[in-house]
Amino acid sequence: MDDLRFGTRDERGYWSPRARLAIPPYWAWPPRFIDALKWLPKYLFPWNAYFMATALAYWYFVIPDFEVMKTLSWGWALRLYAVNAAAVFVTYGAVELVYYARRKQGTRFKYNARFPSDHPSSVFWFKSQNIDNFLRTFLSGISMWTAVEVLMLYAFANGYAPWLGWADHPLYLAVLVFVAPAIHEVHFFLIHRLIHTPFLYKWVHQVHHHSVNPSPWSSLSMHPVEAFLYHAVALWHLVIPSNPLIALFQLHIAGFGALNGHFGFDKLEITEGRALDGEAFSHYLHHKYFTVNYGGDGLIPLDKWFGSWHDGGPEAEAAMRERSRRKRDRSKPERRSAAGAA
Numbered sequence: 001m002d003d004l005r006f007g008t009r010d011e012r013g014y015w016s017p018r019a020r021l022a023i024p025p026y027w028a029w030p031p032r033f034i035d036a037l038k039w040l041p042k043y044l045f046p047w048n049a050y051f052m053a054t055a056l057a058y059w060y061f062v063i064p065d066f067e068v069m070k071t072l073s074w075g076w077a078l079r080l081y082a083v084n085a086a087a088v089f090v091t092y093g094a095v096e097l098v099y100y101a102r103r104k105q106g107t108r109f110k111y112n113a114r115f116p117s118d119h120p121s122s123v124f125w126f127k128s129q130n131i132d133n134f135l136r137t138f139l140s141g142i143s144m145w146t147a148v149e150v151l152m153l154y155a156f157a158n159g160y161a162p163w164l165g166w167a168d169h170p171l172y173l174a175v176l177v178f179v180a181p182a183i184h185e186v187h188f189f190l191i192h193r194l195i196h197t198p199f200l201y202k203w204v205h206q207v208h209h210h211s212v213n214p215s216p217w218s219s220l221s222m223h224p225v226e227a228f229l230y231h232a233v234a235l236w237h238l239v240i241p242s243n244p245l246i247a248l249f250q251l252h253i254a255g256f257g258a259l260n261g262h263f264g265f266d267k268l269e270i271t272e273g274r275a276l277d278g279e280a281f282s283h284y285l286h287h288k289y290f291t292v293n294y295g296g297d298g299l300i301p302l303d304k305w306f307g308s309w310h311d312g313g314p315e316a317e318a319a320m321r322e323r324s325r326r327k328r329d330r331s332k333p334e335r336r337s338a339a340g341a342a
């Protein structure tokens with residue numbers, strides 16, 4: 001496919017989609033009912049349906065009997081870690097293999113024309129973004145994913161959380177499934193803003209931001225504190241009346257869904273004329289600029305409400321630079337008076 005039909009590449013090799021990022025049409029005023037209806041299938045397929053399919057596969061084939069999970073033990077916890085690790089290795093690894101190792105698509109639709117493996121950097125373990133991100137994914141990312149999973153299942157098994165049955169509360173639980181991606185968005189925005197505060201950024205989040213040009217293994221390459229907070233979105237289902245299957249779905253939106261923000265391509269080509277939309281642009285801009293798009297795609301448009309939304313266009317770029325300039329100006333008198341006091 002010709003990516004220049006869909007976007008532009010500047011002289012430094014950065015590709016941007018021509019269409020600006022837009023928040024979902026149900027936020028429009030006056031209401032755009034037809035657009036909101038058209039948006040619905042894209043909301044469900046393929047990504048949220050895929051996260052639900054993985055949750056169901058775990059529910060039927062992976063999660064131990066709840067009787068077993070009444071007691072904490074290394075046996076079932078390590079088994080869950082092994083399955084999570086294998087699932088990530090296969091799914092994230094497949095994208096890495098096809099689009100980054102074999103480079104089947106070249107740089108078509110790739111936001112940054114460079115491939116991390118061609119550019120060693122001393123900020124990474126072994127000077128390699130790939131090795132660093134891969135190791136952190138399995139040491140930290142998936143360990144914390146599993147820790148949250150164990151905690152959540154143990155709480156349900158012991159009756160510490162309000163567990164509603166599908167037969168008694170089908171409508172309420174269906175609505176909860178439907179809004180789970182919005183819960184993810186709000187939780188992610190809040191913990192993400194928190195770890196961008198100076199102290200936590202320096203000691204926790206910086207590790208993730210080393211990957212300015214993210215690739216699949218960057219997705220879960222996090223400091224353990226960030227990895228725990230990120231996956232802890234599933235623990236909301238211990239507070240609100242819910243069901244462990246929905247908690248698992250919530251966990252998979254985080255665990256399997258992290259790939260969406262990081263694979264670095266706007267579209268993954270399937271055939272000559274068909275491509276899968278990646279929905280990676282919003283978070284790619286966050287990795288590129290640090291101070292925009294703390295949330296996701298604007299399901300709940302918190303970035304818009306708090307003034308940190310970047311839709312990829314020149315106006316948003318100018319507004320971001322103006323915010324940075326004003327922030328610098330604000331901190332200057334403080335620096336001067338601190339110097340004077342010294």
Ligand SMILES: [Zn+2]
Binds near residue numbers: 261283287
């Ligand atoms: Zn990221």
Ligand SMILES: [Zn+2]
Binds near residue numbers: 286290
């Ligand atoms: Zn960040």
